[in-house]
């Protein structure tokens with residue numbers, strides 16, 4: 423039996439139908455305590471979820487849904503190291519990487535907490551060697567630039583966290599990122615760097631990722647072309663991987679390999695040595711503060727009752743819209759320039775985790791799972807895509823995210839940013855009636871017919887849901903709490919849908935087909951025998967590249 427066949431799901435369906443006349447504007451007028459009732463705080467975060475299409479009954483049913491799915495027990499199963507990633511027979515323990523309780527965590531009879539601490543110690547030493555100039559390149563010069571090569575979780579986490587924490591950078595080295603197999607990027611980045619003072623961090627959990635392997639080969643050749651010898655490579659290449667054997671075989675010096683483990687999912691890996699670029703940017707202490715924030719959110723997630731549990735609240739609201747209002751997407755709107763990468767980060771986290779078709783019992787789901795995650799920084803979106811949020815027929819739940827204190831001195835401008843953020847949540851919620859639109863136009867001398875026509879155009883239905891997430895400053899600690907909040911939200915939704923949030927089988931077929939097509943695009947290309955469309959695309963490529 424899937425979750426959609428349970429009595430609580432049926433009760434939610436019936437309850438949803440009873441809300442057809444519900445309007446948030448009236449709900450706020452009827453209940454002066456609504457904002458206080460539906461606001462929760464933890465770990466420096468305040469989540470105002472009062473502008474959601476919920477009543478006390480909705481909330482009571484959603485909590486029943488959580489209990490029906492044994493959400494609390496499943497949460498403990500993850501933290502204790504049970505192999506909840508069943509299709510890959512793996513534990514899910516990114517939380518162990520930030521577990522400052524230092525309690526033993528046993529996986530397959532081994533205390534992994536010790537392994538984690540050993541790698542963290544190695545990271546710490548590495549960062550201090552690079553920063554104090556004792557890590558020397560092949561010409562005896564200290565390192566000035568770091569090139570991080572990786573993709574997906576081995577790229578987005580480090581890049582986006584470092585970008586978000588720009589004011590906290592130590593600026594001892596400059597970190598550059600290359601992910602795509604599109605070699606325009608690596609060509610352009612290498613053009614700016616000096617091989618003698620550049621260190622490459624190759625990040626690949628699997629050590630099989632085409633993009634990362636090929637970009638690393640290009641970078642290695644670039645070093646050799648500069649005059650370095652094969653034995654110099656160890657001075658310029660380190661690697662983070664769970665596939666230590668493949669990394670050694672590739673030629674990475676064993677002492678330059680930072681291990682990670684199969685119980686860390688790629689999209690949850692910034693807490694492992696994949697986070698090295700962050701530590702190089704912030705210094706190890708800054709990186710540790712990020713981990714501490716995540717650890718505090720982990721404890722909150724494990725300890726707080728559902729009605730105060732931030733990840734559970736966000737998860738239940740998301741399920742409410744996806745499954746009972748047919749919401750297809752969820753928008754993230756950070757009102758903070760440095761957090762502009764957050765939507766892309768959460769996009770991988772959520773869509774790769776919960777974009778699934780099968781339950782843990784190997785049945786096909788007959789309800790929607792994971793939303794399309796998208797977004798962008800405020801206020802830019804207001805002048806672009808917010809129109810569709812305000813007036814289209816779609817329902818797009820939104821998270822507005824705002825640090826209350828800016829990192830710059832232009833306080834009036836920060837007030838404008840905040841005013842825009844609050845105004846958007848308000849406009850989505852209250853909307854504008856036709857009468858209000860008419861009243862605005864009344865004095866402008868329009869004819870009755872024009873007034874009627876324009877009031878339809880200007881009508882804004884309102885009743886559009888949003889959460890507002892506030893905190894004081896975007897410190898490394900606070901960012902850690904935010905990322906862990908979204909990680910656990912995604913996990914909770916996966917539990918409710920009965921799916922495995924920690925595998926990603928859907929990405930494999932494209933990789934296999936890509937490898938089959940590749941030989942047909944080379945100089946010695948043989949006749950392709952795929953479908954007619956693919957054959958035609960290959961032909962066009964060959965024609966365009968014929969010399």
Ligand code: F6P
Nearest residue numbers: 573574575576626627628631688
């Ligand atoms: O192809 C998807 C994926 O496996 C992601 O899950 C992962 O974050 C990314 O590719 C990179 O993988 P790796 O770190 O193994 O190179």
